[in-house]
Structures are given as structure tokens and as C-alpha cells.
Amino acid sequence: MSQDKSSVADFTRAIERNPDDIHAYLERGQLYEKAGQYEQAIEDYSQIIRLDPAKAEAFYRRGNLYRKIKAFEPALADFDQAISLDPETARNWVGRGNTHFDRQAFEPAIADYSAALRLDPTYLAALYNRGKCYAEIEQDEAALADFTTVLQLDPQDAAAWLSRGRLYAKKGFYEIAIDDYTKVITFDTTDSLAFVGRGGSYTEIGEDTAARADFETALQLDPHEAKAYIGRGLLRAKQDDLAGAVADFDQAIRLSSADIEAWIMRGMLHYRQGRAESALADFTEAIRLDPQDARGAFGRALVYAGQGDHGRAVVNFSQALRHNQEFGAALVGRANSFHKLGEVEPALADYEQALQLNPFDAAVFYNRGLLYHHLGQVEAALADYGEAARLNPHDSAAWYNRACLLAGQNRPDEALADLRQALTVDQTGTVLANAPTDPDFEPLRADPRFQILLAEFST
Template sequence: MRRTLILFSLGTLVGCGSGASTPDPAASGTPSATAAAPGQTAAPAAGTPATAPAAAANGQAATQGPRPLTPEQGLAVARELIVKKDYQNALQVLTKVIQAKPDYAEAYIQRANLLSAANRPTLAIEDLTAALKVQDDNAKLWNSRGYLYLLQQQYPAALADFERATSLDTSFAQPINNRGLVRVAQGDFETALKDFDYALQLDPKYFDALNNKGFAYLKLSKLEPAIDAFTQAVTINPNYINGWVNRAQAYAESKKFDLAVADYSKLITLQPGALQFYQMRAEAYRQLGQTAEAEKDLSHVSWTQRLVELTRELAKNPKDPAAWVARGQHLLRQDKLPEALADFSRAITENPDCVPAHLGQAAVWHRQGKTADALAICVGLIEKSGAMEAYSLRGDIYLAQKKYQAAIADFELAQRFDGQVAQAYLGRAEEYKAQGKIDLASADVEQARSMDPKLRPANYEVPAKEGPQAARPLPSRSER
């Protein structure tokens, strides 16, 4: 398994535990802090085998109770539960298996994986220690326990385990890489580089070791070899997050901000939900003087953080239509139309008379091109309640249809004066100009400018009225 070790100020190092599969600690069903731990369980006394319900068969009554499982069968059940991400029950089954067979190394290993994923490394170390008493010639187990010691910053113990793993299997690259990580943690970067190079001799495509080698070079302020190592890592594994992060930061350290932007963009493609990459890219944009792009990234971060807050509020008040409307409006600001429509529809389900929800629904349909449906909602709300917001939205729809007169009338009823309204006045001014109504056109242009100071007079000039033409100047002597 490969896991991130430590996020340093300039990058990420990666160590490797055993090759066993480890559950995602962020997934639902992860063992909680109260999960059964070694020596701490309310399960049957030691020696009692794990059990599973047995269906009545061959005429046997179901009242005979559960059929005992052998430890091997219990381990198989636990593995099935892990596949289903039912980690809590898997942990309990493994504890019962260990009670039934205290020298069952595989059960200890599986439980150690679960405990490690649940951020309980001390208990995981205890289980691996128990497994090593049975399999003391297992290089992977020594490496795994050493890795957990490394995470606990118990460096002498970690080094001892990595050395033992290497002595048992001289072709095993992972403990050598991990030994290098200990050297990095101790500040001995030159020795760490030797370990990473040795690991790469054994496994030239070991991209974690390449990443760690690049990080050691970064700590030594050797930026070019660092970038080269990171480049090799992401070439081997184009989806390697740590390699892209570290290379982007190395480019930033080298003042190559355009290349840093490209790497952060790749990271955003790989992990769109990771807001830190938007923040890092924004800083790179800022260094390039691209303020608009930086602000766009930071706005996305703020918008997403607000979305998380609104979603939490919904979890607390799922029956509150206002909460659904609030999130729907927030989604609408980023044109998340299907998601916004779903939220507005849910608000209407909770309260069929919720005016903001109906307006939100109409706004989505307007953007989706369902103009007739959107207008029908606006008209219905106006007739029922005279809602100013309905006039405002209908004005937007009329503006999109270039019905400037109708749009302006609705905007006035909505008491709305903004850049969008200014566009309606400019549109009507063009119509007046085409009709030769220059005074009315001029008045509309001035009205638009009063609402939107960004409108430049040079862009919206109105032709002067026809009048007596001035006499043409006589040509100069040289022109005669």
C-alpha cells in the first residue's frame, strides 16, 4: 500500500507499508474510536469461535442457533466485510477470530490494516508485533511495522525494522525507500538520497522513490535535479498527485510560475474538489500578474466553501424550504442548473407556496431555454402576489428576447436599476435611433449611463440631428 507520509512546506514524501489492501479511512463504515481493540472487547471469552447465522437445512430447525465458524472461515467473512466497506463489523469478527486462534498471523495483519486506517497506529503496531512472533521471517511485516513506527516518529525502531526487512529480502525496495524517509525526517538529506537511489536501482519505476528523491533535492535547494525527479515520477504515473504537487512547487521556487500554473491545472483535473490546488494556482497567477485569473480561482474556493456550509445547514434542517432555496440560489450562481433545479423542486415539495423556490425554478428554465415555462411561472406569481422578484425575472426574459419596452416596464415595477437594466435602455435606444427618434434615443443612452458608469460615451454615441452644413474649407495654395 502507498500512503502519504508528511506534507512539508515544500512538498510531499511517500512511504510504503505492506502490499496488503487497506480500507479508505474516509469512507463510511470506518471503525470508530470505540471499535473493539485487542484485549478490549465484549465478545465471547477467548477460545470461542466466531459465529455466523446458519439457515435451516435438511430439516434442521432454525432455533438451533448460529453455526460456529472456524477461524479460517471467520477471516474470510471479515475480508468480505472489508470489501463491502463494513469496517466496524469486520473489526469485530477479526477480534473474535483472534480470540479463537491467538497465533493466527493473517487475522492480526488484517486487523492491523483496519486499525491503521482508523488512525490507531499504536494498536496496529501491537497486532503486527503479534503477527511477527509467528512470522518473524516475513520482510513485508517488518516493513509495515517500521512504517507505522515512522508515522509515530519513533525513528530508531523504524530503522531497526527496515534494516530487518532488507536483510530478509535484499531485493525489496520499499524498506530502503522508507529508510530514506527516516533520514529525511532526521535532516540527513544526503544519506536519504543514497537510499532513494538504491531503491530505484532495485525498482527503476518506483515513482514514490523518485518523488522522495526530488523532495530531498528540494531540501538541499537543488531545484533542477528535483524537478527532473518529479518529472520522471509523473511520467511513470500520470495520475500521481504527490509528484504533480511537488513539481508545481519546485517550479514556483524556481520562479517558473507559468509551468507551476500548468501543473496546478493538471492537479485540478485529477482532483477537482481539492481547493488547495485552486489556491496555489491563484498565487502562481498572482506572481504572473494575471489578477483576473487569480481572483477567479479564489472566488471558486469561496463559492465551494459556502456550498459546504449550506449543505451542512440542509443536513440539520432537511424540511426547511428556505435552506433548499438558499443552496439552489447558490448553485444557480455557478450555472449548476440540474442541481439547482433539484433543490428548488425539493423546496416546493416542502412548501408548495414558497415563492422564492418557484422563482428559482423559473430562473433555471429561463437559462435552459424553456422560456414559455419560465414566463408562465412569472405571470402566475405576479397575478397571485405581485411579487417584485417575478417582475424582475420576467424583465430579464423580455430583455433576452429583445423586447426592450416590456423589459423596461417590468424593471421599473421591480424598482431595479443595474447594468442589466442599462442594457435594456441601450437596446431601446438603438430602436429609437432606427426610427429617427434621436431625442428619445439620447435620453435612453443617458439613462443607461446613469445606471452603469462603466459605459463609455464613445461606445454609445447618438448621431446629431441633420442641420445646415458648414462650408467646405478652401484648399491651401499647395492643393490648388
């Protein structure tokens, strides 16, 4: 620093001797910039521009400083001027792209980074930052391509490994994500976020011991890393340690109260614990933090539906769907609430749309089967229960309800076969408890095979 101070003094004396010495202003400005004295640096670059309005470098450097102090409009104006004066220098485009990125104007940023890459295809910052922009606007394949190119050019770029790992995890390629996170850890064993990311991917593939170890390591490295508490909380929730999970989300919220993930996850746990008011409070805070995130309204709808307030549930499911039209669980939830309200046509429309999104969702077929069952549309109900059972052979309720309908249709052989299947897959004893007295099985009551079947499973 003393050497820099001496240099600043030297350049100041040079400026005093010659107030038009552009080189001295440029060198002194860079020293001020290095020392974090941005206002002085901006003044020196401004003086250069007054002396030579065609000096693109001065506009570029001043623009970078305006960006650092978040004065985005003057920063953009300076980069515009730098590009106008020197459109063949890639860093001018990158500077403007970075400013657009900081303003979350991702598409203009992509355009600027692309312009820089046409001039210099190996410009790592342009490639990496463009990849981040693509990730922000959910153009995941383009983002992966950019991060992969960065890694081909520089295999030791830990940030690119981390960003690519996150994308692979988002797309469900957890083993590849684990490899990428491990690369980051190889380069930097103190990167807590790499341990958090790898722990999350281990959780998804059922490697709970490895996941727990990674979350614990992340917290040892940084006890204030909220994402590590969120990751461990999700793991504990998966293991039905609801109290431990809530404690982790509590801590995450204390550390980062603006992190919507912690509010939503804690809300879901409160919902599972039957703590409706606490769940509503968490989901409402999540909506306040990010009204565009459909999960807050969805969670609140689940609570209202659980309380039997299906009118409010429909309103909140609808709010979730306004923000995410392909939110299948919200469609099913709204359909179920419409069913409870006796709104048959909207319910059927929602079930149909949910099946268009995911034709392999057994729960949708089962719930629509319930609606047809209540409407007395026996064949439609049988078809849906049958499809639900085919997609999820362990769904005892689908087998049981179909057996009830078949018994009423005087189809005893099929009814008994489905009842046997229901008894076989039932893990709770509910089927065996209900079947002997269920009025739907009255047509089978005199059939010796019915009594033999119940006796078989009773022992």
C-alpha cells in the first residue's frame, strides 16, 4: 500500500506539472480503483474524458466503477459510449452485459455477452456469465453448453463446476451433479456451497448418510450458511424427523429471513404436523417475499382444504396456477376442492388437464375415479380405479373401491380378485377392518369365498 501511495503522489505531481497528462490520470485512477477509492477514480476517469472524449478505455473503466456502486444508468451510458467508440473490443460488451446482469435484465445481457464472444470465442467471463443468464431464464440446455465450454477451456474453473452441478441437479441428473460438486471440492475443500449441493443430490438418490455428512461439513465450514440448514432440514423431513427438520428451518430463517425456500418448507412441515395456523403464517410470508412463487399459494390452499374450507382452497389453488399453469399438484388439489363443493365440470376439467401434464399420475386417476363413483358413473369409475391400480399396484384404496363397484355390478369373481389384491397390499389393516361390514359387499355376503378370503387374511 505504501508503494501505491507513493505512486499516487508521483502521478499527482505529474498532473500538477501538466494538468493535461492523460496517462497520469489513467494510472492514478487505476490506483484509486485498486484501493477501493471509487469516487476519486471516477473523477480521474472523468477528467480523461473531458480531455479526450474519444478515449474508450476511460468510459469503460468509469462504467465499471459506476456498476460497482450500483449507479446502473450512468454505467450503461458509459458502456454505450465505449462500444460506440471501440466496438471491436470484447470487454466493452462484457462490461455492459455485466451491468444488465446486475439489473436482472438477462436477455440484453445475453445479447452483449454473445457480441463479445463473436469477437473472442474464448472469453471465459462472457461464457460463464452468459451461462448464468441462461440459467436465470431457465434455458437450461444453453446454460449447460456455456458452462461446459468454460470447463473445456479451463478445467479448474470451480465456479463453472458448481454452476453446472446445480443445473444437473435441477434436471434430476443427480449422479452427474455429484461428480461436478466433487470437482469443486477437489479444488477448494472449504467451499461450503459445494458440500450443500452435493448433500442435496445425495439426498435425492437415497444416499442419506453421505448427504448428512456433507451438510454437517458445510455447517462446520460456515455455521451461518442458511442453505446448509435447509438441506439438512429437507433430509430430516424425508426421514420423518419433523421436529429436527423444523428446527433446521427455524435456524435458516434466523440466518436468512428473505430465503423463501425455508418459509415454504417449514410451512409444509407445519401442515404435516397439523399446525394449520403456523403453516398459514409461513406460506403467507413466502407469498409476501415472492408473490410470483406459486408454492406459497399452493401451500396455503392445502391448509384451507385440510380445514374443509374448499372455497378459500380453490381461490389459492387458482392463484398458484396463475403463476404456474403447469403446476400439476395445484390442478389436482383444485379439482378435489371443486369435487367437495359439488362443482363437477370444473373438477373434471382440472383432472383432465392434470392428466395431459402427466398421464402416469395414479393419484389423478384415483381421485377422478372417486368423482365418477359419487356421480354413479360406474364404468368410468371402474376404468379410473383400474388405471390407478395399474400405475400404482400398491394402492389398496384403488383395488378396494373397484371391488366395491364390481360387487354392486354382480361381478363376484372380479370383485373377489380385486378385494384379494387390496388385502394383499394394504399395510395398515384398514381393508380387513372395513370389508366385513361394508354395505357395498352385501351382494358377496352369502358367497362362501368372501368369508374364506377374509378368514385367510385374518390369520
